[in-house]
Amino acid sequence: MTVAFTLTEQGLRDLAEGAAVLGTGGGGDPHIGRLLVQQQLRAGREVRVIGVDELPGDALVVPSAMMGAPTVFIEKLPSGRGNIAALRALEARLGRAAAATMPTESGGLNSMIPLLLGAQLGLPVVDADGMGRAFPELQMETWNVYGVPGSPMAIASDHGDHCVIDTGQDNLLMERRARAMTVEMGGAAYICDYPMDAATVRRTSIPGTLTLAMKIGAALRRARQDHADPFERLTGALKDTIYSHGLVLFAGKVVDVERRTVAGFARGQVTLEGDAGRMTLTFQNEHLVARHGGRVAAIVPDLICTLNSETGAPVTTESLAYGQRLTVFAISTPALMRTPEALACFGPSAFGLPDPYVPVERLPLSAV
Amino acid sequence: MRVGIDVGGTHTDAVLMNADAVVATVKTPTTGDVTTGVVTALRRLLASSGARHDEVGAVMIGTTHFTNALVTGRGLARTAVVRLALPATAALPPTVGWPGRLVEAIRPSVHLCHGGVEFDGREISPLRPAELERVAEHLHDEDITTVAISSVFSPVSHDFEERAAALLLERLPRLHVSMSHEIGRIGLLERENATIVNACLRELAEEIVDAFTAALRAVGVDAPLYLSQNDGTLMDARYTRRYPVRTFASGPTNSMRGAAFLAGRADCAVVDIGGTTTDVGVLTGGYPRQATGEVDIGGVRTNFRMPDILSIGLGGGSRVVPGAPPRIGPDSVGYELTSRALVFGGEVLTATDLAVAGGLADIGDRGLVRGLDTHLVRDGIAEMATRVADRVDQMRTSPAPLPVVVVGGGGVLVPDVLPGGARIHRPEHHAVANAIGAAIGQIGGEVDRLYALTGERTREEVLEEARQEAVERSLAAGATAGSVEIVEMEEVHVPYLPGNAVRVRVRAVGDLHPAHDPAAGGPRGR
Numbered sequence: 001m002t003v004a005f006t007l008t009e010q011g012l013r014d015l016a017e018g019a020a021v022l023g024t025g026g027g028g029d030p031h032i033g034r035l036l037v038q039q040q041l042r043a044g045r046e047v048r049v050i051g052v053d054e055l056p057g058d059a060l061v062v063p064s065a066m067m068g069a070p071t072v073f074i075e076k077l078p079s080g081r082g083n084i085a086a087l088r089a090l091e092a093r094l095g096r097a098a099a100a101t102m103p104t105e106s107g108g109l110n111s112m113i114p115l116l117l118g119a120q121l122g123l124p125v126v127d128a129d130g131m132g133r134a135f136p137e138l139q140m141e142t143w144n145v146y147g148v149p150g151s152p153m154a155i156a157s158d159h160g161d162h163c164v165i166d167t168g169q170d171n172l173l174m175e176r177r178a179r180a181m182t183v184e185m186g187g188a189a190y191i192c193d194y195p196m197d198a199a200t201v202r203r204t205s206i207p208g209t210l211t212l213a214m215k216i217g218a219a220l221r222r223a224r225q226d227h228a229d230p231f232e233r234l235t236g237a238l239k240d241t242i243y244s245h246g247l248v249l250f251a252g253k254v255v256d257v258e259r260r261t262v263a264g265f266a267r268g269q270v271t272l273e274g275d276a277g278r279m280t281l282t283f284q285n286e287h288l289v290a291r292h293g294g295r296v297a298a299i300v301p302d303l304i305c306t307l308n309s310e311t312g313a314p315v316t317t318e319s320l321a322y323g324q325r326l327t328v329f330a331i332s333t334p335a336l337m338r339t340p341e342a343l344a345c346f347g348p349s350a351f352g353l354p355d356p357y358v359p360v361e362r363l364p365l366s367a368v
Numbered sequence: 369m370r371v372g373i374d375v376g377g378t379h380t381d382a383v384l385m386n387a388d389a390v391v392a393t394v395k396t397p398t399t400g401d402v403t404t405g406v407v408t409a410l411r412r413l414l415a416s417s418g419a420r421h422d423e424v425g426a427v428m429i430g431t432t433h434f435t436n437a438l439v440t441g442r443g444l445a446r447t448a449v450v451r452l453a454l455p456a457t458a459a460l461p462p463t464v465g466w467p468g469r470l471v472e473a474i475r476p477s478v479h480l481c482h483g484g485v486e487f488d489g490r491e492i493s494p495l496r497p498a499e500l501e502r503v504a505e506h507l508h509d510e511d512i513t514t515v516a517i518s519s520v521f522s523p524v525s526h527d528f529e530e531r532a533a534a535l536l537l538e539r540l541p542r543l544h545v546s547m548s549h550e551i552g553r554i555g556l557l558e559r560e561n562a563t564i565v566n567a568c569l570r571e572l573a574e575e576i577v578d579a580f581t582a583a584l585r586a587v588g589v590d591a592p593l594y595l596s597q598n599d600g601t602l603m604d605a606r607y608t609r610r611y612p613v614r615t616f617a618s619g620p621t622n623s624m625r626g627a628a629f630l631a632g633r634a635d636c637a638v639v640d641i642g643g644t645t646t647d648v649g650v651l652t653g654g655y656p657r658q659a660t661g662e663v664d665i666g667g668v669r670t671n672f673r674m675p676d677i678l679s680i681g682l683g684g685g686s687r688v689v690p691g692a693p694p695r696i697g698p699d700s701v702g703y704e705l706t707s708r709a710l711v712f713g714g715e716v717l718t719a720t721d722l723a724v725a726g727g728l729a730d731i732g733d734r735g736l737v738r739g740l741d742t743h744l745v746r747d748g749i750a751e752m753a754t755r756v757a758d759r760v761d762q763m764r765t766s767p768a769p770l771p772v773v774v775v776g777g778g779g780v781l782v783p784d785v786l787p788g789g790a791r792i793h794r795p796e797h798h799a800v801a802n803a804i805g806a807a808i809g810q811i812g813g814e815v816d817r818l819y820a821l822t823g824e825r826t827r828e829e830v831l832e833e834a835r836q837e838a839v840e841r842s843l844a845a846g847a848t849a850g851s852v853e854i855v856e857m858e859e860v861h862v863p864y865l866p867g868n869a870v871r872v873r874v875r876a877v878g879d880l881h882p883a884h885d886p887a888a889g890g891p892r893g894r
Contacts, residue, residue: 032557036459069869071818072487074555076520080459116459158456158492186486187869255767323762 002051002127002208007115012037012047014217017314019111021216021234022209024303025317026286027108027134028070036078037112040119047115049210050100050124057199059099061126062090064114067138067155067178068188073109078158082190083117085156090192093152093164102126102201104141104193106209107134107286113190125210130194131346132206132243132334133303136265136285138175140346142336143194146204150174153193157185206334212241220312230312231327238331245332245361249290249297250279251309254324270306270320272328279328281306283317288351290328292365299353301338301346302360303331330360369423371589372807373409374622374800375402375431381803382409384417384424392417393800402433402579403586410587421588426880430596430622430806433576434569434612438666441473443575444568448512449476450503450536451560452483452519452528456492462518462560467667474568477512479503483528484520487869488820492520495531504539514544516567518560522549523817544570544610551613551672553816554871558662558671565668566613573612577605594809594880599673600625600655601812601877604846613672616665621675622805623775624649624656629808630795631773637760641778643685644700648678648759650770653855655877657765673814678759682752684778685709686719690741694748696722696755710736719781722748729780749783757786775801812877813841813852820869831859831872838876847878 007015016034019027037047055061064083066073091097101114106129118125130141138150150171155178156162163181167173174193182189196204219237223230231248238246252274259268267284280291287304290297298304306315309325336342338359344350347357369391374381380398384391394412399405406429414421437443449462463476481499484492507515515536519528526549533545546567552559580593594602596618603614624638634654640647650657656675663674681698685705689695701708701716708714710721711732717740723729725737725745764770772790774782775798784792797804815838819830835854842852856875 032460035464035557039460039464069487071554071869071871074557076484076486076492077453077457077460077556079455079457081455160455186490186492187488253761322765325762 002049002211004048004050004054007041007047007049009038009041011214012041012115014221015111015210015214016217017220018213018216019107020314021305021307022106022111022132022213022303023108023134023314023316024286024305025283025315026136027105027110028073029316030109030112032074032077033109033112033116037115037119040116045119046122047119048124049127052126052128052198052201052205052207055099055126055198057197059198060094060096060195061100061102061198061201062087062098062192062195063104063130064101064117065104065110065191065193066113066188067191068182070109072187076158076186076188078190079160080116080120081160082156082158083113084120085160085162086154086190086192087117087121089154089156089162089164090152090195093154094195098123099198100124100126102205103129103210105129105131105134106213107131110134111210111213126201127210128201128205128207129209130205132209132212132337133301134286135346138178138193139171140350141194142206142342143196143204144171145339145342145345148194148196148200148204150193152195153178153191155181155185155189155191157189206242206336208241212243215241223312230307231329234312234329242334243303243331247330247360248327249330249365250274250276250292250328252276252279252326254320254322254326257320257322266317268317270317272326281328282353284351285317287317289348289353289355290330295364296355296358297363297365298330298360299348299355299357300351301333301342303333305329305331332360369419369425370807371410371413371424371427372803372805373406373427373429374619374802374806375405375429375433376619376802377432377436380405380409381800382413383800383803383807384413384419385804385807390797390804391419393797393803395800402576403583406580406583407586410583410589414587422590424589424591426591426594427584427589428594428596428602428806428809429580430618430802431576431615432619434572434615435617435665437569437572438470438565441469443572444473445514445571446512447474447476447564447568448479448503448507448515449560449564450479450481450500450515450517450532452481452495452517452532454480454482454493456484456520457556460557463564464557465669466561470667474564476564477506477510479506481532483532485525485528487521487524487818489525495528497535500532500535501539504536507536507540507543513542514546514567514570516546516548516560516563518548518556518563520556521818522547523554524819546570546610550611553671553873554818555662555671558669561668562613562670562672565665565670566611569612570609573609577608581605596622596806596809597812598675599658599812599814599875600805600809602809602880607845616672617674619802620647620649620677621656622802624651624675624805625654625808626801626803626805627773627775627795627798628654629804630797630801631771631793633771633773633793636771636773637763639756639760639772639774639782641774641776641781642683643702643705643778644681644683645679646682646756646759646778648680648756648763649675650763650765655855676763678763680755680759682719682755682781684718684720684781688717688719688722688748690744692747693751694744696748696751719748719752719778722752723781728783731780750787752781753783754787756782757788757790760786760790761788809880810877811842811845811847811880812875813838813843813845813847814873814875815841816871816873818869818871827870830870834872834874835876838874842876842878846881848881852876852878
């Protein structure tokens with residue numbers, strides 16, 4: 001259970017690095033997001049992170065995120081108006097004020113956006129999210145899996161103009177409509193979706209994912225300070241969390257990277273060679289499946305992270321290149337993400353993979 | 369004939385080249401004032417070669433002056449920053465994340481204005497001339513003479529930067545304007561940072577170029593002056609006054625290119641082993657591969673093009689701690705090698721001692737390392753070779769074998785064949801590879817831009833447009849028509865955007881035009 005705390009600059013740096021690990025190769029670099037929040041902290045504002053239990057069951061929680069291309073985001077930096085406009089528009093539609101915000105996606109850049117909103121408006125940020133990692137689409141949320149409508153959602157541009165999208169119970173349609181609006185708004189927009197009460201947050205979210213990211217980031221930082229093995233430290237940091245299994249699947253050198261763009265997604269495959277033979281990772285923005293000798297070693301929604309073998313620093317699928325020395329580190333997802341309903345939404349078949357889902361801790365490499 | 373000069377921190381090296389032949393080389397100490405060291409080097413070079421002054425067709429200089437100015441914070445001008453973006457970007461103003469000492473040195477005057485475009489070229493908001501008039505007034509009142517202008521997605525459309533520059537110059541004709549689309553690539557903060565660095569160096573650039581010009585005149589050499597850029601190409605004096613930031617890291621680039629040239633290789637890895645560190649870089653078609661990510665210059669995060677170099681703490685002075693395997697470096701006796709290494713009668717076991725004991729080198733007194741444990745010597749030499757081979761391997765971009773050129777004082781540390789089978793080339797004259805790299809410079813042009821592929825514009829049309837523009841840019845910078853080739857072309861699709869956006873990067877390079885007169889033609893800009 002989260003004990004409420006105020007985020008420090010060091011905590012923010014740890015959170016950003018941990019969020020990049022949880023991004024499993026995608027989700028966008030949290031760097032600019034971190035700078036945005038850091039600016040707020042230096043201007044004397046505060047980010048208050050709370051456990052969902054601190055809210056009364058009927059309190060309104062409104063998640064906040066950016067939608068679109070991180071490449072656009074690093075060029076058209078935020079005005080700081082779009083995210084507020086999206087929240088206000090949704091509050092107006094619902095006729096209620098939000099008691100707190102929270103991340104939709106704790107992996108990558110979107111871990112930072114609710115922190116920004118929280119600092120700007122003095123709104124507490126709930127330590128939980130709807131996937132505990134990064135996924136590419138709005139319906140890929142535990143909230144969707146467990147019956148929470150994403151609608152009504154609000155989407156706003158940097159100008160502060162906005163619109164409300166209401167697709168009823170159809171969260172996939174909401175994704176399509178919002179994606180089109182994102183392109184119209186210049187390829188990056190700010191959204192508030194899945195408004196819900198605190199009781200629903202408790203029932204359908206992955207708890208503690210912001211503190212989890214901080215823990216991961218701190219473990220990597222301390223490993224560097226102590227000249228210790230970052231992967232042992234990671235495994236240790238995860239042990240007593242709901243992401244209980246963190247393990248090295250493979251260590252080796254990138255010998256091949258193949259990419260293609262399909263319908264806005266960067267798909268591809270990377271092959272590593274090492275003492276234990278070859279490992280192939282298939283990605284679509286994020287890593288989806290790791291294969292060793294043709295057999296599945298880890299598969300979505302379990303987390304497959306590519307980390308620099310020396311420093312443990314996360315490496316995104318965009319920056320994969322021949323010759324890099326990488327360690328493939330897998331992390332088990334919590335039980336809430338492994339039910340049949342959850343797997344139908346963001347398991348292997350949702351990404352067109354033919355393989356069945358098998359928890360990473362039960363696959364052969366985890367015994368190595 | 370061409371003269372290449374490398375003004376380093378301690379030495380100024382110079383070479384005289386006739387076509388591809390090295391005619392003469394000299395090494396002199398660098399002096400505190402810019403002119404004297406260059407004058408001395410030039411005089412000695414001409415005297416030792418017997419060449420006449422009028423036989424010198426061009427003088428190419430590589431210098432670390434601008435890098436040093438940024439690192440020390442000295443010689444930087446007070447700088448204004450105009451960003452055309454509102455309402456976007458307001459949450460992250462310019463110079464965010466800069467080290468405090470640099471902010472104090474340039475005391476930035478920051479102005480956020482309306483303007484900028486989306487990734488597909490649509491306007492974010494129209495330009496507001498009144499805003500720029502107020503900026504001009506402020507610059508006038510504060511006596512600020514240099515400005516960096518950035519605009520959202522200026523690598524897609526630089527119209528806003530050009531219009532803002534024109535408006536400011538109308539009011540302040542002597543203003544030094546640096547525009548971000550001419551400096552960096554996608555990534556507003558990083559591109560803007562590089563532009564601000566350029567802007568704060570403009571006044572220093574005037575001084576340095578004037579000093580080099582005066583040095584040539586003092587020696588009586590009446591040939592055009594060029595400066596080395598960090599991508600291995602040259603810029604003329606006028607261009608240097610506008611883009612001093614392009615000289616950053618030209619030293620390692622010149623060194624790599626010079627080494628590859630001496631070894632007769634266009635595609636190779638270059639390993640430069642010094643006293644404390646080893647730098648590994650890769651050349652393709654004679655040019656160093658560029659780093660793709662962010663590069664830190666003097667504590668400022670930029671996405672400015674820089675050579676991709678991997679450094680490790682291994683050099684001739686590296687300390688050796690026996691063990692299995694022996695630990696070599698990163699601590700080093702550095703310049704004290706000749707007093708502290710065992711072979712020089714010192715008390716520290718260094719990498720050089722292992723090389724001498726193992727018969728790879730004959731330095732100092734071999735008798736002083738005769739007693740070293742043979743296993744330690746063998747394992748230590750193997751460890752050094754493995755680490756170098758590993759780094760070379762890490763820098764390769766394909767499984768194809770890559771020749772390895774080794775230069776630098778510590779080059780004796782590695783055997784003739786690396787683990788994995790790569791054979792090593794050790795070219796002559798490698799002590800002045802920097803100056804040779806400067807002398808063999810060519811002229812280049814680059815485009816790095818995001819394109820939206822629509823029904824009206826196909827991928828082929830977009831690529832052709834980018835190629836054309838890179839060629840035009842190299843011609844404008846003084847390349848000979850007909851000699852220009854595309855040396856690099858990269859196409860990256862942008863994820864999470866269904867709009868088929870593609871980022872295209874093209875580099876064109878050609879031979880220096882003999883008749884290129886920096887005073888008459890020259891590239892666009894102010």
